[in-house]
Amino acid sequence: MPEPKVFFRQPASQLHSDRQAMRHRGALNNPHNRFHGQSLEQVDDGWYHDAAEDQRSIATEVRQETSKSILSRNTSPDIPFDVSLNPYRGCEHGCIYCFARPSHAYWDMSPGLDFETRLIYKHNAARLLEETLQKPGYQCQVIALGANTDAYQPIESQYRLTRSLLEVCRRFKQPFSVVTKGALILRDLDILQEMASEQLCAVYISLTSLDDTLRSTLEPRAATVTARLKVIERLAKAGVPVGVMMAPIIPALNDVEIERLLQAVAGAGATSANYVLLRLPLEVSPLFQDWLQQHYPQRADHIMSLVRQTRDGKDYDASFGTRMRGTGQFADLIAQRFRLACKRYGLNQRRLPLDCSRFQAPGQMSLW
Secondary structure, eight states: OOOOOOOOOOOGGGSOSOGGGGTTOSOSOOOOOTTOSOOOOOOOOSOOOOGGGGGOOOOOEEEEEOOSOOOEEOOOTTSSOSEEEOSEESOTTOOTTOTTGGGGGGGTOOTTHHHHHEEEEETTHHHHHHHHHTSTTOOOOOEEETSSSOTTSTTHHHHOHHHHHHHHHHHHTOOEEEEESOGGGGGGHHHHHHHHTTTOEEEEEEOOOSOHHHHHHHSTTSOOHHHHHHHHHHHHHTTOOEEEEEEEEOTTTTGGGHHHHHHHHHHHTOOEEEEEEOOOOTTHHHHHHHHHHHHOTTTHHHHHHHHHHTTTTSSOOOOTTTTTTOOSHHHHHHHHHHHHHHHHTTOBOSOOOOOOTTOOOTTSOOOO
């Protein structure tokens, strides 16, 4: 297989501060991460600059990582899976609200533009997964694929890591779930359909809004609303169990769509739905507030006021048990509306069950 082409972007220090240069991206700046003791800020020095420079877009840099392990284990009581696998670090979808942005600071990169333009791919992911599944002490559990960053983000079309991981899961009859905003998942419909017939996979489509104008600013490089509804429809027709995650619900921005969105996804063939209230951990809060001031300046203060009402007066509360849903009257109202809408449209709020009893390392005697 030929070595994948690597794309490079201009360093942030060379970019003009005019935000036209950041079109088609989610974050509007590239702040230093929280581990830096110093920070720099660009200011307009008043000198003439060529307007053509402001039209530069930021290309994507993709780096290779040789990982030592591939499965991450979770003990959080409010996350509905114990094992996850992420083939990529960073995500080109550029969702401004992404809770995973702060993780980029661990690689000495910014949770802002770096998170969506300086990506890392784990080239040995499939080999590591195969080695892990063959270990004598391995106990089969459902693997959540792409739980941190999207396994079907645009660079997957070239690197094909997710496809290679699905092929390993098929050989071992290893059950998995995947959450994605990418229509590229339909490329792997052959594997998904085969494994779904044995209750070994489930797909969750993340859908935040039916308004593609809002979607294009919230999630600038994710699949369109129409594309995601078509993905749900095709998966359902192929017999692949498909659920929907309305994540995040943002007060006074997309919460008005709860009922219409659930009606639409049920009509497309989804059988389950769930949601997460907007989370603004660490660097995500200033990035999101900057985005609000740029795109919705007249509503920004009202939106943040409601967010804080659901977080005990703070931008974010990371307490287990409440961080996904919030607290207070507004959060309770969201929960009630979502529950009633799911009931009305026949959507189960529980995760789709998968069968771990079929797991079989190649060479073992099959009981089926």
